[in-house]
Every structure is written in structure tokens, then in C-alpha cells.
Amino acid sequence: MADVLIALGGNVGDVRATFQKAIANICGMTQGVLKARSSDYSTLPWGDEQQAPFINACIEIETALDPHALLFTLHKIESRFGRDRARERRWGPRTLDLDLIAYDDVAMQEPELTLPHPRAFERAFVLVPLAEIVPDRIIAGQSVASALARLSTEGILRLPELS
Template identity: 85%
Template sequence: MADVLIALGGNVGDVRATFQKAIPNICGMMQAALLARSSDYATPPWGDEQQARFINACIEIETSLDPHALLFTLHKIEARFGRDRASERRWGPRTLDLDLIAYDDVSIQKPELTLPHPRLFERAFVLVPLAEIAPDRLIAGRSITAALAQLPTAGIERLPDLG
């Protein structure tokens, strides 16, 4: 079984409700056990800054699927929740974004999949929720906490739990 980290994000529609539905889909379709789920965080947009704030979270799962099957399944789940990768603009608004962050300590560099996620250490909006659920996890030799300490976190706000 592999220990996998997945980042969730979105800024179109009721994103928190989407997360509540998407996480069971992820676990079911990936034959995975949910090990941890971060809080939801409101975050400033990244890349294309002229859009609504995002909601971000991270989960840790355990699965026997290989990384390519996981990525394919994540894309299917995104589409199920209204994401159309073919017609969206890069870093633009979206209903659901699911990023495969890390798969055990596997390193892959292929056009269709790079692990760990190539921009992980640039993105406080991913590292903040990851630090909540896996602060000491080493990814590419760096702990989540140490990587986060190198980035500004202004504008990232933990949201209250959904009762």
C-alpha cells in the first residue's frame, strides 16, 4: 500500500460542499483508506490573480493503485464535478482541482506525471494544509514544516469546521 498526498482546490460554486462529496469519491474510486483530512483554507488566487479566492485542503490516503492510475482517476473525478480541463485557462477558476502531491517517496518525471508535484515547494496554499496533517513528512528530502517556513502565508485563512 502506498501513502499518498492529494491537494484539493476550487473557487467556483460551493467548494466546501464539493470537497465533502469528492473525498468519498476519491476513496471509493481509488480503493483507498482516508488517513487524514486537513481543515479547509481560504487562499488568495495563485498564478492568475484576477479571480475569486480559492478554498484549499489536503488529504492523505492509502491505496494500492499505481501513480498513473491515481492521476487518471483524479481527472475523472474532477470532470464529474464540472471541471473541463480542455477549455479552461491555466490557473483560472475551477470547480475542483485535484493534484497528486506525493506517492510514498516515488520520483517520476514524465510529460504526463511528475512526482513529487513540481510546484509543491512554491505553494503555501498546499503546504499550509499539508503541515496540518503531515508536518514531519519528508518529500524530496524536505519536511513539510521546513518547506512552509520558507514561504509567505499572508492571506491564508483557516475556515471553521462545517458542523
């Protein structure tokens, strides 16, 4: 079983309800085990700033799927929740974004998949929820907590637990 980190994001619809359903889909469709789930965080849009704030979270799962099958499954789940990668604009609004951040200690660079995620350490909206669940995890030679310490977390707000 591989230890996998996945980032979730979205800013269209009831994102927090989408996360709950998407996580259930991820675990079911990957025959995965949920090891940890971060809180949800409200974050400022990144890239295209003229849109609603995002909600971001991260999960840690164990799965036997290989990285390519896992990525295919994540894209299928995004599509189930209304995401159309072919028609959206880069960094634009979306119902659900699922990013494969790390898969064990695998390093690969292929046209369809780069591991670990090439921009994870540039994005506080990924590192803040990751640091909540796996602060000491080493990815590409550095811990999540040390990578986060180099970034501003301005505009990232932890949301209250859903009841």
C-alpha cells in the same frame, strides 16, 4: 498500499460541499483509505489573480492504485464535478482541482506525471494544509514544515469546521 498526499482546490460553486463529495469519490474510486484530512483554508488566487479566492485542503490516503491509475482517477473525479481541463485557462477559476503531491517516496518525471509535484514547495496554499496533517513528512529530501517555513502565509485563513 501506497501513502499518498492529494491537494484539493476550487473557487466555483459550493467548494466545501464539493470537497466532501470529492473525498468520498476519491476513497471509493481508488479503493483508498482516508488517513487524514486538513481543515479548509481560504486562499488568494495564484497565477491569475483577477478571480474569486480559492478554498484549499489536503488529504492523505492509502491506495493500491499505481501513480498513473491514480492520476487518471483524480482527473475523472474532477470531470464529474464540472472541470474541463481542455477548455479552462491556466490558473483560472475551477470547481475542483486535484493535485497528486506525493506517492510514497516515488520520484518520476514523465510528460503526464511528475512526482513529487514539481511546484508543491512553491505554494503555501498547498503546504499550509499539508503541514496541518503531515508536518514531518519528508518529500524530496525536506520536511513539509521546513518547506513551509520558507514561504509567506499571508492571505491564507483557516475556515471554521462545517457543522
